[in-house]
Structures are given as C-alpha cells and as structure tokens.
Amino acid sequence: MVVEDVSKSFGDFKVLNEVSLGIKKGEFFSLLGPSGCGKTTLLRIIAGFESPDYGLVTFDGVDVLPLPPNRRQANTVFQNYALFPHLTVSENVAFPLRIKRHPKAEIAPKVNEYLKLVQLEGHAHKKPNQLSGGQKQRVAIARALINEPRVLLLDEPLSALDAKLRQHMLIELDQIHDKIGITFIYVTHDQQEALSVSDRIAVMNQGNVLQVGTPHEIYESPATDFVARFIGEINLFEATVARVDKLDQPLLPAITPSDTTEYMAELDIPELGRIKVTTVDEVEPGQKVVFTIRPEKIVISKEKPVTKRADINFFQGTVDEPIYSGFQTKFYIKIAQAAPDKNTDQKVLIRVIKQHANYSDEGPDIVWKDEVYLSWSANDGYIVGVKE
Ligand SMILES: Nc1ncnc2c1ncn2[C@@H]1O[C@H](COP(=O)(O)OP(=O)(O)OP(=O)(O)O)[C@@H](O)[C@H]1O
Numbered sequence: 001m002v003v004e005d006v007s008k009s010f011g012d013f014k015v016l017n018e019v020s021l022g023i024k025k026g027e028f029f030s031l032l033g034p035s036g037c038g039k040t041t042l043l044r045i046i047a048g049f050e051s052p053d054y055g056l057v058t059f060d061g062v063d064v065l066p067l068p069p070n071r072r073q074a075n076t077v078f079q080n081y082a083l084f085p086h087l088t089v090s091e092n093v094a095f096p097l098r099i100k101r102h103p104k105a106e107i108a109p110k111v112n113e114y115l116k117l118v119q120l121e122g123h124a125h126k127k128p129n130q131l132s133g134g135q136k137q138r139v140a141i142a143r144a145l146i147n148e149p150r151v152l153l154l155d156e157p158l159s160a161l162d163a164k165l166r167q168h169m170l171i172e173l174d175q176i177h178d179k180i181g182i183t184f185i186y187v188t189h190d191q192q193e194a195l196s197v198s199d200r201i202a203v204m205n206q207g208n209v210l211q212v213g214t215p216h217e218i219y220e221s222p223a224t225d226f227v228a229r230f231i232g233e234i235n236l237f238e239a240t241v242a243r244v245d246k247l248d249q250p251l252l253p254a255i256t257p258s259d260t261t262e263y264m265a266e267l268d269i270p271e272l273g274r275i276k277v278t279t280v281d282e283v284e285p286g287q288k289v290v291f292t293i294r295p296e297k298i299v300i301s302k303e304k305p306v307t308k309r310a311d312i313n314f315f316q317g318t319v320d321e322p323i324y325s326g327f328q329t330k331f332y333i334k335i336a337q338a339a340p341d342k343n344t345d346q347k348v349l350i351r352v353i354k355q356h357a358n359y360s361d362e363g364p365d366i367v368w369k370d371e372v373y374l375s376w377s378a379n380d381g382y383i384v385g386v387k388e
C-alpha cells in the first residue's frame with residue numbers, strides 16, 4: 001500500500017503535511033507518535049472515512065480514494081470496540097457476512113473458525129456486557145477479519161486494557177498476524193508496544209513523518225532529536241564539533257556495511273567536556289550538533305576501568321540518585337568535570353541504567369553519594385541533529 005503526499009487540514013490547522021509511506025504486503029506496520037500528531041486522521045483516510053485535501057492512497061497499485069470504506073477491503077478495529085450490545089459474540093462476528101448476504105450454512109463454520117483464531121470458542125453465546133475488555137477486543141478483531149480484508153487497521157486497540165492484559169493481547173495480536181499474514185497498520189502512542197511487535201514503524205510528530213524504519217533502526221539510529229527523545233530513555237546534549245578524523249576502517253567492521261565511511265568526531269559539550277563519537281554523517285569542526293547516548297549503553301563501576309582502547313569515553317561522577325527496580329537500577333550521576341548548566345547553575349545529571357544479570361552483579365551495591373566511573377564507547381553515542 002502506498003500513501004503519497006497526503007495532506008489534510010481542518011480549517012486553518014494542518015493535521016497531515018505531505019505524508020508519504022510505502023507499506024509492504026503482510027507487514028506489521030505501526031504509526032507511532034504523541035497525541036494529536038495525526039495518526040487517527042491518517043488511518044481514517046486510508047480506511048475511507050475521511051478524504052485528504054490532496055495526495056494519493058493506493059492498494060496494489062489501485063487508487064482507492066474514489067472508493068467508499070466498504071469497498072476498500074480495509075477494516076478497522078477501534079479503541080472502544082464498537083460492538084453491537086444486543087447481539088451475541090457469534091452474531092457480532094457474523095455481522096459483516098450477514099450484511100453481504102452470505103448463506104447461513106457458509107457463515108456458521110466461518111464464525112467458528114474466527115472465534116477459534118481469537119480464542120473465544122467458549123463464549124459464542126455471550127453478550128458483549130458479559131465479556132472482559134480483552135475478550136471484547138478479540139470479538140472486534142474477529143469481526144474485522146471475517147470478511148478477509150487486505151488490510152487490518154488498528155487504532156490504539158489495546159489502550160482501554162490494563163498494562164498486563166495489554167502485553168498479553170499484544171502477543172496474541174502478533175500471533176494472529178503471523179497466522180493470517182495480511183497487512184496490519186497499528187496506531188499507538190506507546191513506544192514499547194510499537195517496538196515489540198512491528199516489522200517497521202513510522203514515527204510521526206505534528207503531521208509529519210520523521211522516520212520510517214525497523215524497531216532496531218528507530219531505537220539505535222534515530223533520525224532526529226525528537227525521535228531519540230520519544231523512543232526510550234536518552235541523554236541528550238548540545239555540542240560543538242571540535243575535530244573530525246576519517247577512520248581507516250569502521251570501529252565495528254563486522255556490523256558496519258563495507259561501503260560506509262566512518263568518522264571519529266570529538267565534540268565539546270559544556271556539561272561533559274570533550275567526548276568522542278563515531279559518525280557516518282559528514283560533520284565539520286565548528287558545527288553545532290545534538291549528541292545522544294542511551295542510559296543502558298553507559299557502563300558504571302566503582303573501580304576505575306582498565307583499558308587501552310582509544311574509543312572509550314571516561315567520566316568520573318557522584319551518584320545523585322539510585323532508583324532500584326528489581327531487574328535494573330537507574331542512576332542519576334553528577335559528572336565531576338562538568339561545567340554547571342548556564343541556566344540553572346546546577347551540574348547536569350546523566351542517566352545510567354544497569355541491568356542486573358547475576359546476584360553478584362554490581363548495582364545494588366552502588367549507593368547514593370558513591371564516587372563512580374562511567375564509560376562508553378564512541379560507537380555507542382550518536383549524533384542526531386546537525387544544527388547549522
Ligand atoms: N474532524 C475534525 N475536526 C477538526 N479537527 C480535527 C478533527 N479530527 C481531528 N482533528 C484535529 O487534528 C489533530 C490530529 O488528530 P488525530 O485524531 O489524527 O490525532 P492522533 O495522533 O490520533 O491523536 P491521539 O493519540 O490523541 O489519538 C488534532 O489536533 C485534532 O484535534
């Protein structure tokens with residue numbers, strides 16, 4: 001499916017700004033972005049409930065914009081289920097086939113098949129008000145799938161469920177997708193949800209698509225500082241490029257495509273001092289950039305790390321706040337050599353996450369006010385934005 005240059009305004013307010021996406025057949029594709037960024041509007045345009053001001057939507061090369069929703073073979077699952085309260089579970093699921101006047105003898109086995117797919121065989125005769133939230137959502141999914149659409153559109157389908165059930169339903173949704181193999185377009189503002197099930201994700205903000213990529217690409221190589229901030233936790237600093245050297249070979253030759261040129265840049269960051277970072281973007285001394293490092297990429301220890309590697313950045317600091325949460329501890333560290341922030345006159349805190357792999361793992365042993373060493377490889381930091 002292709003969405004090309006789709007724009008939409010409500011009055012003076014531009015909700016979608018020349019959005020273009022190519023979604024592959026059978027893909028689990030997510031639209032991820034904060035509230036109000038235009039996700040639902042884009043989904044409604046694809047479904048046919050809304051028309052764009054300009055732009056194109058094609059399925060298998062065919063322009064679908066002139067078609068009404070029921071002729072597009074794209075069915076939607078909504079957040080609020082939208083079940084018919086007076087119909088039973090099986091009557092709800094049968095509904096799309098009934099209005100298409102399929103023969104009864106054909107409908108019954110099909111309904112059973114789809115109730116089985118969503119694991120509701122035992123609930124066929126219940127009314128929606130006798131079901132849990134997760135079960136209602138499964139009815140809605142079965143009903144959206146029974147007339148075999150080409151695309152299933154899901155608009156925050158799990159947001160009414162509690163966190164545990166949401167996790168569970170997400171796995172089920174993924175399994176259903178694997179079984180039936182049609183395209184899923186999944187709208188969410190929850191980055192964890194999007195990262196865990198999507199083949200690819202489009203990150204949106206204010207009507208623009210900022211990046212399209214696999215969960216790994218979006219997380220590890222965010223295209224903009226908005227994407228970096230929106231996905232996962234991040235330390236983010238404004239920096240000035242101090243020097244740039246071309247590397248004879250990439251720092252990690254095994255995972256870097258052989259035709260890419262990698263540079264080792266040194267950045268001056270007022271809150272940190274000088275740091276090293278590898279980059280494939282061409283940057284020049286004097287340029288202002290945004291530098292990021294994920295908290296889990298930073299190694300924290302009470303002992304001074306011993307290494308001769310030139311790519312390691314070292315800092316000394318004090319634990320300002322440790323937050324223990326069982327499987328990990330998050331530390332806020334005050335960097336010793338840092339200049340205070342010019343606005344707050346406070347030294348900047350850098351976030352570090354330490355996973356607890358073993359009982360003996362250092363982590364709970366590092367406590368408030370401890371002097372610690374932080375280190376990370378130049379390869380783990382990332383330049384996300386060139387300012388000028
Ligand atoms: N029919 C409408 N008339 C006027 N403004 C609208 C209409 N539909 C949506 N909007 C506005 O367009 C913007 C995008 O709305 P949309 O529902 O697409 O956002 P969203 O990304 O789905 O947000 P959420 O995560 O909160 O569901 C919002 O500012 C909203 O107020």
Ligand SMILES: [Mg+2]
Nearest residue numbers: 039040041155
């Ligand atoms: Mg929405």
